[in-house]
Structure formats: C-alpha cells, structure tokens
Amino acid sequence: MAWLSTEFYFYKGSAPCRAVWMTLKIFKVDYEEKIVDLLKAENKRPWFIRMNPQHTLPTFNDHSFILWESRAIMMYLANKHATEETQYLYPKEPEERAKVDRMLFFDMGTLYHAIKEYFGPKIHQGLPPDPEKENLLKQSLDYLDHFLEIGGVPYLCGEKITLADIAVLASVTELDALEYSYKCYGDLNRWVERVKGNFPYYKECCDEGVAMTRARVKQLEADLKKQMEKERKASLTKK
Amino acid sequence: MDYYYNVLSAPCRAGMLTAKAVEIELNLKPVDLLAGKEQLADVLTLNPQHTLPTLVDGDFVLWESSPICTYLATKYGKTDSLYPRDAKTCATVNRLLYFDLGTLYRRFGDYAFPPLCMGTEVEPHKLDLLQEALRWLNQFLAGHEWAVGNNITVADIVLVATVSTIEAAGVDLSMHDNVVSWLERCKSTLPGYTEVNQPGVEEFAKTAEDKLKKL
Numbered sequence: 001m002a003w004l005s006t007e008f009y010f011y012k013g014s015a016p017c018r019a020v021w022m023t024l025k026i027f028k029v030d031y032e033e034k035i036v037d038l039l040k041a042e043n044k045r046p047w048f049i050r051m052n053p054q055h056t057l058p059t060f061n062d063h064s065f066i067l068w069e070s071r072a073i074m075m076y077l078a079n080k081h082a083t084e085e086t087q088y089l090y091p092k093e094p095e096e097r098a099k100v101d102r103m104l105f106f107d108m109g110t111l112y113h114a115i116k117e118y119f120g121p122k123i124h125q126g127l128p129p130d131p132e133k134e135n136l137l138k139q140s141l142d143y144l145d146h147f148l149e150i151g152g153v154p155y156l157c158g159e160k161i162t163l164a165d166i167a168v169l170a171s172v173t174e175l176d177a178l179e180y181s182y183k184c185y186g187d188l189n190r191w192v193e194r195v196k197g198n199f200p201y202y203k204e205c206c207d208e209g210v211a212m213t214r215a216r217v218k219q220l221e222a223d224l225k226k227q228m229e230k231e232r233k234a235s236l237t238k239k
Numbered sequence: 240m241d242y243y244y245n246v247l248s249a250p251c252r253a254g255m256l257t258a259k260a261v262e263i264e265l266n267l268k269p270v271d272l273l274a275g276k277e278q279l280a281d282v283l284t285l286n287p288q289h290t291l292p293t294l295v296d297g298d299f300v301l302w303e304s305s306p307i308c309t310y311l312a313t314k315y316g317k318t319d320s321l322y323p324r325d326a327k328t329c330a331t332v333n334r335l336l337y338f339d340l341g342t343l344y345r346r347f348g349d350y351a352f353p354p355l356c357m358g359t360e361v362e363p364h365k366l367d368l369l370q371e372a373l374r375w376l377n378q379f380l381a382g383h384e385w386a387v388g389n390n391i392t393v394a395d396i397v398l399v400a401t402v403s404t405i406e407a408a409g410v411d412l413s414m415h416d417n418v419v420s421w422l423e424r425c426k427s428t429l430p431g432y433t434e435v436n437q438p439g440v441e442e443f444a445k446t447a448e449d450k451l452k453k454l
Binding site: 068076 | 303305326334337378
C-alpha cells in the first residue's frame with residue numbers, strides 16, 4: 001500500500017542513485033529499499049512508467065508523493081528532514097543556499113553530463129570512450145578543481161559538507177568505476193579524499209555500486225573482444 | 240544588481256522574467272558571445288566558468304540560471320508563491336527545473352545548436368527525442384493551469400523561456416495540447432513577458448529561419 005510507505009527505487013550501479021542513498025542515510029530517513037535492475041530494463045515496465053513517465057532512477061515515493069530527479073530528491077529530503085544539527089547540509093540563508101544550488105546544477109548540467117557523454121560507449125557497449133568528448137570532461141574537472149582552489153574552504157560551499165559535496169562525490173565515483181584518473185587535479189583529488197574520509201556513509205553507499213559498474217564494463221569489453229575475434233576468424237576462413 | 244546576459248539565450252531570459260516577477264530592477268549588461276576577450280573581461284573575471292547568465296548582487300556573484308531564479312524568488316519575493324516553502328510543492332518545482340536543464344533544454348540544444356552554430360544537417364532522431372520530452376511536459380501539465388498546481392512558479396518561468404525558444408526554432412508543438420494552452424497563458428499572464436522574453440524569441444526565430452529546416 002504505497003500511501004502508507006516511503007519507498008526508494010534505485011540501482012546501486014547508478015551514481016545519482018548513490019547520491020540520494022547517501023542523503024537518505026545522513027538525514028536518517030526511514031524508507032523501504034526497492035532495487036530496480038536497469039540491466040533488465042525493469043524501469044521500463046508498465047507499473048514503473050505509471051509511477052514515473054520518464055522511467056528514470058532514482059525515484060522516490062513518500063506516501064504517494066512521487067518524485068524523481070536525484071538532486072530534487074536530495075533537496076526535498078533536506079527541506080523535510082533537516083534538524084538543527086543537520087541544517088548545515090542545505091543552509092536556509094539565501095546566498096548560502098544558492099551556492100549549493102549552483103553546484104547541484106553544475107553537477108547535473110556540466111560534470112555528470114560530460115561523464116555520460118565521454119563514457120557512454122564504454123558503459124553501454126564496452127567500446128572505447130568517445131575521444132571527441134574527452135575535452136568536455138577535462139574542462140569540467142578543470143572547473144571543479146579551480147572552484148576548490150579559489151574557494152579557500154575545505155568543501156565545495158564552505159567549511160562543512162553540503163548536498164553539493166554529496167552529489168559531486170557521487171559523480172566522481174563514476175570516474176572511479178571507470179578507472180579514469182583525476183590525480184592531476186590537485187585540489188579536486190584532495191577534496192575527494194577529504195569527503196570520502198569524513199562522510200560517514202560513503203563506503204556503504206558507493207563501494208558495491210562502483211564495483212558492479214567496474215565488473216560490468218570489464219565483462220562488456222571481454223564479450224566485445226571475443227565477438228571481434230570471432231568475426232576476424234570468420235572473415236579469414238572466407239578468404 | 241548587474242546581470243550579464245545574451246538575449247538569444249533562454250536561460251538568460253528566465254532570470255530576467257523572474258526579476259520582473261519579483262519587481263527587481265536589473266542593471267542589464269548584454270554580452271556579445273562573439274566579442275573579444277577585452278569586452279568579455281568583466282564576465283571572465285567574475286565567473287570562473289564564463290557562462291551566462293551571471294548575476295552580481297552586491298558582493299555575491301551567482302551563475303546557473305535556475306539557481307539565479309530561485310535565489311531572486313527567495314530573497315526578493317514578497318510572498319513564497321514563486322518558489323513555495325512547502326516541501327512537496329518546492330520539490331515538484333525543483334524536479335521541473337532539473338527536467339528543463341537535463342532533458343528539455345538539453346535535447347533542444349542537441350537538436351538545434353549544431354545546425355545553428357556549425358551549419359551541420361538537422362538530424363531527425365534528435366527531433367524525435369525533443370518531441371518525446373515535449374510529450375512528457377504535456378503530461379506534466381495535464382489537469383492544472385500552471386506547471387505546478389494553480390499558481391505561477393519559477394518552474395513556469397524557466398520552462399516558458401525554453402518552450403518559447405523551441406517554438407521560435409520552428410518545432411511543431413501542435414500535438415501537445417496542454418503545452419500549447421499553457422504557453423499562451425504564459426505569454427498573456429507572466430509579468431513582463433512581452434518586454435523581456437518576446438524580443439529574444441523573435442531574434443532567435445530570425446537566426447533559426449534558414450538553418451533549421453522544418454521537418
């Protein structure tokens with residue numbers, strides 16, 4: 001009975017899902033886990049589309065209030081569940097809140113977008129990443145590194161972790177899953193270590209999903225190699 | 240309050256529409272996207288990401304158009320109607336702001352910007368993806384006057400800047416009844432629509448005329 005419960009529809013291998021998962025944990029929200037297997041296209045089933053016509057993950061059901069878009073869910077959880085102790089994660093004061101919002105929109109529109117564009121072929125088919133899109137990714141990482149450099153504060157928006165750090169960290173874990181090194185971005189690298197070390201739910205919410213994506217990509221690459229070898233041999237015997 | 244913008248850009252017009260709605264006077268600073276570095280110096284110094292729009296409110300510099308809209312609504316709105324404090328209503332507004340950035344405006348850009356900016360051929364499958372996004376918007380608008388319930392919010396403002404630009408690009412909206420009637424409602428009701436959004440839309444239409452053949 002959906003109207004009596006809080007349900008989190010997610011897939012561990014998805015970075016935006018991990019961002020919401022970490023947010024649910026830090027605000028100590030009670031919810032039921034509903035794993036949706038993207039690889040089996042469970043999000044395209046009629047019951048899911050009835051709930052969310054865009055059939056995206058994560059999706060959140062709060063007693064029949066349905067919400068999707070990971071960062072909108074994060075903001076909702078903060079607005080609904082933040083206490084005096086946890087308000088720092090999404091400050092109420094307009095300028096401070098706007099800084100967090102700015103980074104959430106940067107995450108979606110620039111950083112995570114660039115990650116998807118570059119790694120799309122690899123994630124979905126085990127093909128090499130799209131070389132034309134690497135500049136877009138490098139530019140996004142450059143901006144992120146630069147924001148941290150000029151910010152003069154330990155986290156993206158100030159002295160404490162905010163929703164911005166959680167969302168951007170989740171996107172960066174996708175780079176970990178795809179074994180893309182960002183070590184050359186000094187401030188970014190230090191910030192990643194800082195957040196991973198200080199955010200209590202990072203390992204619980206990210207380790208398994210990152211491992212899943214890494215394993216799946218390796219499998220796709222191996223399958224593709226076998227397929228290409230098969231085709232190569234077939235074309236040789238034809239001659 | 241300085242506002243660096245270009246009139247062709249839908250995200251820029253969204254900020255201007257929000258300022259009108261909260262009755263804030265912006266010191267408009269038009270930026271020619273093709274200008275040299277000296278002319279762009281201001282924006283380049285203020286905003287390390289070099290994007291438009293950029294807002295300067297005293298010492299506070301802000302970019303990303305949706306955060307600019309929600310910031311103006313929160314700080315200067317006489318009531319919270321443009322960006323309601325109620326968690327669920329606010330969440331649905333936010334969902335639509337992300338839908339605009341990540342899906343609607345994104346798919347429009349993917350379809351329109353390569354032909355407009357680089358003279359490449361229009362790709363039909365990209366138009367299909369845009370039409371899918373418009374079908375979703377059509378569904379979201381069913382059963383109520385505005386994007387979220389029966390009051391104007393920043394979701395209407397951000398979405399109308401995008402949808403009016405999509406219309407100006409010659410994209411057929413006629414199969415999306417709710418979008419068509421909502422768009423007309425926005426044009427006649429949103430504060431300052433004719434003054435703020437219409438000129439940019441008309442200029443965009445002129446730019447798009449030859450380069451985006453109607454499919």
